[in-house]
Amino acid sequence: MENLFVVDKGRPACPIYLLTKQGLKDWLEDHAGKQAAWVETNHFKARRGEMLILPDKSGGIEAVLLGQGASQGASESASGRSEIDIFTIGSLSKALPSGVYRLAHDLDAEDMELAAHAWMIGTYHFDKYLPQKPDFEAPQLVLPKDCRLDRIMALGEAVFLARDLINTPAADMGPVELEMAALKLAEKFDAEIDVIAGDALVEANYPLIHAVGRAAYDAPRLIDIRWGNPEGKKLVLVGKGVCFDSGGLNLKPGAYMDLMKKDMGGAANILGLAGAVMQCGLDVNLRVLIGAVENAIGPEAFRPGDILPSRQGMTVEIGNTDAEGRLVLADMLTEAESEQPDLIIDMATLTGAARTALGPEVAPFFVRQDNVAHDLEAAVQAENDPMWRLPLWAGYDDWLSSRIADVRNISSGPHAGAITAALFLSRFVDRKTDWIHCDIYAWNPKSSPGRPVGGEAQGMRALFRMLEQRYGR
The missing domain is CATH 3.40.630.10 (Zn peptidases)
Structure with missing residues (x-):
């Protein structure tokens, strides 16, 4: 499981955007053009856990959008906790094709470790009794250098x-x-x-x-x-x-x-x-x-x-x-x-x-x-x-x-x-x-x-x- 993560060395990686419904509106304004058109064509609404892959010119992946649902109310955001539901990231580590990805957000160290935990436990499958084991190569997530990978x-x-x-x-x-x-x-x-x-x-x-x-x-x-x-x-x-x-x-x-x-x-x-x-x-x-x-x-x-x-x-x-x-x-x-x-x-x-x-x-x-x-x-x-x-x-x-x-x-x-x-x-x-x-x-x-x-x-x-x-x- 060690190959689930890559320590950040500044190398290119596919960005993952975690978007609330309001955040999606802001993102569309910043990415007008083909990307915005692709989002609208696929009816992506940033519902909680909803994922959309944005293709690049060569048929690869340019970015990944992951919905977070409606923004939280004032009482939650006032607590200082991020509006992002970290554990939605757990859906990506099985759904995405193999490759190297990074979160396009500046999370604090503790939230980044929670994101890594969600990524890791999202790969879990219980296949002990299946005659054919799933053929699965997990994608990799880029982690900051100061992340406590051992923990x-x-x-x-x-x-x-x-x-x-x-x-x-x-x-x-x-x-x-x-x-x-x-x-x-x-x-x-x-x-x-x-x-x-x-x-x-x-x-x-x-x-x-x-x-x-x-x-x-x-x-x-x-x-x-x-x-x-x-x-x-x-x-x-x-x-x-x-x-x-x-x-x-x-x-x-x-x-x-x-x-x-x-x-x-x-x-x-x-x-x-x-x-x-x-x-x-x-x-x-x-x-x-x-x-x-x-x-x-x-x-x-x-x-x-x-x-x-x-x-x-x-x-x-x-x-x-x-x-x-x-x-x-x-x-x-x-x-x-x-x-x-x-x-x-x-x-x-x-x-x-x-x-x-x-x-x-x-x-x-x-x-x-x-x-x-x-x-x-x-x-x-x-x-x-x-x-x-x-x-x-x-x-x-x-x-x-x-x-x-x-x-x-x-x-x-x-x-x-x-x-x-x-x-x-x-x-x-x-x-x-x-x-x-x-x-x-x-x-x-x-x-x-x-x-x-x-x-x-x-x-x-x-x-x-x-x-x-x-x-x-």
Whole structure:
């Protein structure tokens, strides 16, 4: 993928104009004649994502126009953010013929890096199961000399990894295969990896992870990766790796089971984020915990009404076996907390309630500390990576009360499911620990520039930026 970019040495390259509808009017005034006539002949209106290639005299390409839609309102432009939708550029890296292109705009360094990221992830295609692979030679984008190409490549590769893992069907991406993917990542960066699988989880006191996965053909497992500076600040990344979620004995309806290969999307995103941390050499003592299980039905399946012990010692009454991801996370968060880390981040495709609240494109996150929320929100804005803070509303905490155990895994009512799930997890993390819980969808239900239908990385860029600023290189 390194050949996607060319460092600017002043050589000729085909210009790409990013035009709002108003910008198109200005451009036509500046390019009166054959070019303007070509635009009018092709009825180019600068709609968002609309592309038009302008031919030169020899039959080559003289320029490319990419529509941005209507200009943004005064409130957005007053914020200082460019009216250009950077991610529309992601549509060009597959649509344009091979060649060298440059943006005909003076973008600041951060927007240029976002443009390069969009260009890179726009080349993504999942062709593992296609008998004939697409014959594709990607065009090249000219980057300024001061662009952080290592960072661009690290985050692009992190997105590719997450998408590939999520898109792979569960028959080929079960707990064993997820372990193999983690092993490959660890070997790439000379990281240590340890795996506890099957009944050894009970002996090692991870009873909730074992209970969720014990009915499946592939044994449940805890994947534990360590990397970095032993004297650095301790960062623990925790991922829900439910490789397929049938709902267990609280069986999901077929329509809700269709996408459950993506229920390991939290683990996929965490592995991608960990890869970026290692590739860019952040100065941290990194630990990655992945609970890889399949929530299956069988003689060993856990049941509604069961009371299960946790690693922390708290007993959990099972109100619904389809609320299994939080059980896997609970044991891992307890282990993460045991080392008194500087920061814990967990990512999980946890609740449908989060999708109901914010839809598939905006990932909610939960934190206790306002300063941590502020840092992440600043990173979200800078990276144009949509996330939104939801409250850990203590008033709902007693909805998880049980008469016969320390806590229930779900509330008894239909409301605020994302909040009550986060409140359940909060019981396994010390109040003084900086902790971020991300309830992501990890899937694009419709295509948009650079984001095809399928598995997706959500919140990864924003989290990485926050880690960069918190820990440096």
